Amino acid sequence: MAGGNGGGRQIVVLDDAPSTLEMLERFLKKMEFVPHCTSDGEEALQLIAKGGIDLALVDLLMPKMSGMEFLSHLQELPEATRPAVIVITGRQDDAAYVEYAPFDVYAAIQKPFELNELMDNIEGALQN
Numbered sequence: 001m002a003g004g005n006g007g008g009r010q011i012v013v014l015d016d017a018p019s020t021l022e023m024l025e026r027f028l029k030k031m032e033f034v035p036h037c038t039s040d041g042e043e044a045l046q047l048i049a050k051g052g053i054d055l056a057l058v059d060l061l062m063p064k065m066s067g068m069e070f071l072s073h074l075q076e077l078p079e080a081t082r083p084a085v086i087v088i089t090g091r092q093d094d095a096a097y098v099e100y101a102p103f104d105v106y107a108a109i110q111k112p113f114e115l116n117e118l119m120d121n122i123e124g125a126l127q128n
């Protein structure tokens with residue numbers, strides 16, 4: 001995977017695993033995106049509410065505020081500020097899909113994931 005093509009687009013990464021946040025921050029910067037990494041759903045919502053966020057990568061299984069709670073709160077924001085969403089989950093059952101199906105989620109990626117798969121989904125979500 002050569003150089004970046006993110007063009008400075010801003011991505012919120014919401015995950016409770018520090019290693020995942022660090023890896024995604026490095027990867028997204030390499031791909032010329034501007035990552036905003038956090039393990040706090042409230043902080044992620046505040047960043048998004050300010051506007052200018054193009055995409056949110058959201059882990060479903062989180063302690064304080066679950067990914068599902070985050071998605072629910074995200075729907076309460078004005079539509080113009082809501083970014084595209086890609087769900088990242090360690091769950092491998094259909095119940096996870098049933099939970100996030102009502103929300104406007106572009107794609108779901110199961111952990112562990114390949115960076116090529118993630119990048120394909122990011123590009124697709126940002127083209128919509």
